[in-house]
Amino acid sequence: DAGVTQSPTHLIKTRGQHVTLRCSPISGHKSVSWYQQVLGQGPQFIFQYYEKEERGRGNFPDRFSARQFPNYSSELNVNALLLGDSALYLCASSPHGSSNNSPLHFGNGTRLTVT
Amino acid sequence: AQSVTQLGSHVSVSEGALVLLRCNYSSSVPPYLFWYVQYPNQGLQLLLKYTSAATLVKGINGFEAEFKKSETSFHLTKPSAHMSDAAEYFCAVSYNQGGKLIFGQGTELSVKP
Numbered sequence A: 001d002a003g004v005t006q007s008p009t010h011l012i013k014t015r016g017q018h019v020t021l022r023c024s025p026i027s028g029h030k031s032v033s034w035y036q037q038v039l040g041q042g043p044q045f046i047f048q049y050y051e052k053e054e055r056g057r058g059n060f061p062d063r064f065s066a067r068q069f070p071n072y073s074s075e076l077n078v079n080a081l082l083l084g085d086s087a088l089y090l091c092a093s094s095p096h097g098s099s100n101n102s103p104l105h106f107g108n109g110t111r112l113t114v115t
Numbered sequence B: 001a002q003s004v005t006q007l008g009s010h011v012s013v014s015e016g017a018l019v020l021l022r023c024n025y026s027s028s029v030p031p032y033l034f035w036y037v038q039y040p041n042q043g044l045q046l047l048l049k050y051t052s053a054a055t056l057v058k059g060i061n062g063f064e065a066e067f068k069k070s071e072t073s074f075h076l077t078k079p080s081a082h083m084s085d086a087a088e089y090f091c092a093v094s095y096n097q098g099g100k101l102i103f104g105q106g107t108e109l110s111v112k113p
Helices: none
Strands: A005-007 A010-013 A019-024 A031-037 A044-050 A053-057 A064-068 A074-078 A087-094 A110-114 B003-007 B010-014 B019-026 B032-038 B044-050 B056-058 B064-068 B073-078 B087-094 B107-112
Touching (some): A005 A087, A010 A019, A019 A110, A044 A074, B010 B019, B019 B032, B019 B087, B032 B064, B044 B064
Parallel strands (some): B010 B107
Antiparallel strands (some): A005 A019, A031 A087, A044 A053, B032 B087, B064 B073, B087 B107
């Protein structure tokens, strides 16, 4: 089975622009989470969606939004990009809404560079 | 605030030597604990998880970790390092908040021949 797939793998945007990142979970997984990993730091939780509903939101501004589609794939949208949004954006999926007994499976991420 | 601390941003060992990566968490409630590994330009791969069963947890690639509630620690060990173990290692905790993981800052492991 294919793992978590993310697209695009790399992206370069200019300050003020908008970006959409995409994620397809492992087949059968209904939960998708998004994390931001700035260079040299651990991933920071942005959103979790389960069964198309938002289950959790991290400490990120309203410029960040996401949604989950009926096929459980997900999009992360970031408006009005800032230089500080440059990071590796990781998508993770799990079968259920809680990570405790069904650990997250991560994709290889989208490297976003904002110039 | 709940947090995870990984002591040592860089650890260097010789091939065949013991690997010890340290992780401490802050919580009065025992969390669920995880170790992930990240190779360059890749996502995170689960090494092992603690979910309140046995305190000594065995994972993939010969790694294991011991949960010590009295020390609020979950250190990762491997008896004999291999060159292929060179990577970034992240400790993470979950407090049953719907899939949210709190990650430490990471420890980069280097293995010298």
